[in-house]
Amino acid sequence: MKPSTILxxxxxxxxxxxxxxxxxKRALIVLFWxxxxxxxxxxxxxxxxxxxxxxxxxxxxxxxxTKEFYLDVSATMVRVILGILIxxxxxxxxxxxxxxxxLVKDILSFAVQVLKSTPxxxxxxxxxxxxxxxxxxxxxxxxxxxxxxxxxVLSGLESLSRETIEMSQVYHIRHKDKIRYIYLPFVSPHIxxxxxxxxxxxxxTVVAAEVLSSPKFSMGYNLLNAKVYLETEALFxxxxxxxxxxxxxxxxxxxxxxxxxxxxxHD
Amino acid sequence: MIEIQGIYKKYKKEYxxxxxxxxxxxxxxxxxxxxxxxxxxTLLRMLAGLESYEKGTISGxxxxxxxxxxxxxxxxxxxxxxxxxELVLRAFLTTDQAKERVTQVLTLLNIPETRSMMxxxxxxxxxxxxxxxxxxxxxxxxxxxxxxxxxxxxxxKNEVLPKLAKSWEESGKTVILVTHDLSDARKLSHSxxxxxxxxxxxxxxxxxxG
Numbered sequence: 001m002k003p004s005t006i007l008x009x010x011x012x013x014x015x016x017x018x019x020x021x022x023x024x025k026r027a028l029i030v031l032f033w034x035x036x037x038x039x040x041x042x043x044x045x046x047x048x049x050x051x052x053x054x055x056x057x058x059x060x061x062x063x064x065x066t067k068e069f070y071l072d073v074s075a076t077m078v079r080v081i082l083g084i085l086i087x088x089x090x091x092x093x094x095x096x097x098x099x100x101x102x103l104v105k106d107i108l109s110f111a112v113q114v115l116k117s118t119p120x121x122x123x124x125x126x127x128x129x130x131x132x133x134x135x136x137x138x139x140x141x142x143x144x145x146x147x148x149x150x151x152x153v154l155s156g157l158e159s160l161s162r163e164t165i166e167m168s169q170v171y172h173i174r175h176k177d178k179i180r181y182i183y184l185p186f187v188s189p190h191i192x193x194x195x196x197x198x199x200x201x202x203x204x205t206v207v208a209a210e211v212l213s214s215p216k217f218s219m220g221y222n223l224l225n226a227k228v229y230l231e232t233e234a235l236f237x238x239x240x241x242x243x244x245x246x247x248x249x250x251x252x253x254x255x256x257x258x259x260x261x262x263x264x265x266h267d
Numbered sequence: 268m269i270e271i272q273g274i275y276k277k278y279k280k281e282y283x284x285x286x287x288x289x290x291x292x293x294x295x296x297x298x299x300x301x302x303x304x305x306x307x308x309t310l311l312r313m314l315a316g317l318e319s320y321e322k323g324t325i326s327g328x329x330x331x332x333x334x335x336x337x338x339x340x341x342x343x344x345x346x347x348x349x350x351x352x353e354l355v356l357r358a359f360l361t362t363d364q365a366k367e368r369v370t371q372v373l374t375l376l377n378i379p380e381t382r383s384m385m386x387x388x389x390x391x392x393x394x395x396x397x398x399x400x401x402x403x404x405x406x407x408x409x410x411x412x413x414x415x416x417x418x419x420x421x422x423x424k425n426e427v428l429p430k431l432a433k434s435w436e437e438s439g440k441t442v443i444l445v446t447h448d449l450s451d452a453r454k455l456s457h458s459x460x461x462x463x464x465x466x467x468x469x470x471x472x473x474x475x476x477g
Contacts, residue, residue: 163337163339163341164341164343166317166337166341167335167337167341169316169317170315170316170317170333170335171334171335171354171355171401171405172332172358173354173355173357173358174357174358177354177357177358181343181346181350181354182343185343185345185346186345
């Protein structure tokens with residue numbers, strides 16, 4: 001697909017259904033799921049197995065009012081952002097190196113393939129042996145997100161046609177102009193797609209790693225505590241907090257990434 | 268004078284050029300004719316340094332800038348027409364000079380209105396003219412054109428062809444052109460060569476004084 005086509009399709013924010021959803025319809029959908037939850041609660045009849053929506057939201061509001069909640073949220077958020085930044089920077093740099101040097105590509109392809117097929121839990125257990133508990137989630141996030149960035153950017157670079165490269169050679173286009181006017185516009189949809197994918201993935205891996213590595217301040221550690229002490233309302237409340245933050249974070253990143261078609265003017 | 272001497276070029280284990288020699292006089296328009304797939308494009312690509320060869324020499328090109336009209340337009344779809352043309356000028360012209368050159372070329376080719384249009388908004392014939400315009404704007408010492416009128420209708424071709432001929436005559440440029448059309452060749456060239464066979468043999472078709 002030509003980059004212009006990708007850019008244009010990204011302008012419409014991806015999901016065609018999303019634009020048709022009004023706030024009223026959205027509220028109705030939320031209400032439907034809450035109702036289903038309440039019915040299931042009545043059906044089960046045990047708070048320890050399935051808490052009621054009312055109890056869960058009460059617990060969530062209590063949590064929000066504590067200072068610890070914000071410390072835990074910010075610690076997790078910092079880990080997510082660091083994980084994204086490290087995996088994005090290293091994925092981008094190594095993809096460019098792999099594109100330019102075939103030997104680098106051969107070496108990295110093997111590592112990326114291994115990383116792609118390794119279960120997250122295996123990575124977390126290994127990381128626990130090597131690193132301090134606070135750094136495990138960042139490392140795990142990096143290992144899970146790096147292959148996504150590397151693969152996307154490299155496939156973007158490799159799909160640039162030989163014809164375009166030859167044209168730039170014949171007309172002696174300067175390296176900086178090639179990067180700015182040929183490579184960047186061509187690869188940017190692939191970079192955006194990689195970033196968009198890893199924002200969701202990063203939350204999942206960071207929280208999973210936090211559950212197992214139990215750093216002092218973390219959302220994942222609170223999940224573990226709630227499970228150990230059978231505080232199911234707290235468990236649900238933390239899950240809602242994690243999912244909400246992850247969705248908001250993803251929406252902000254996507255909004256920043258797909259602000260419509262951006263062209264490189266030099267007028 | 269650009270000289271090809273004793274060139275050997277293999278394609279899929281078979282020699283398409285074997286001890287092939289040909290020269291292109293400076294300031295003249297040389298046309299290469301021949302059936303599809305006979306190796307004309309490969310010859311142009313070797314001249315432009317885009318294709319390697321096993322043996323032989325190509326001389327008379329060092330330090331020369333080449334304007335190349337490829338068989339495909341090779342326009343960047345994410346840049347406007349004017350940006351596509353300015354891109355090849357950025358290395359040696361200021362932004363203002365580049366803009367002025369682009370305006371001149373687009374006016375010469377009778378498509379000034381396409382300036383801020385995207386390539387996909389143009390018809391095939393217009394895209395072809397933009398590709399020719401890029402080569403004219405670059406103003407290389409040597410101009411290589413591979414089927415430049417492909418996809419253009421007769422009316423359009425008759426509009427562009429005299430302008431190109433005039434521009435080459437005035438600038439005294441060395442032009443190497445591949446076409447299928449003998450009448451185009453006769454209108455434009457000083458010498459016409461016909462390439463055919465495997466390995467390629469070359470014979471002079473006619474000599475017309477420009």
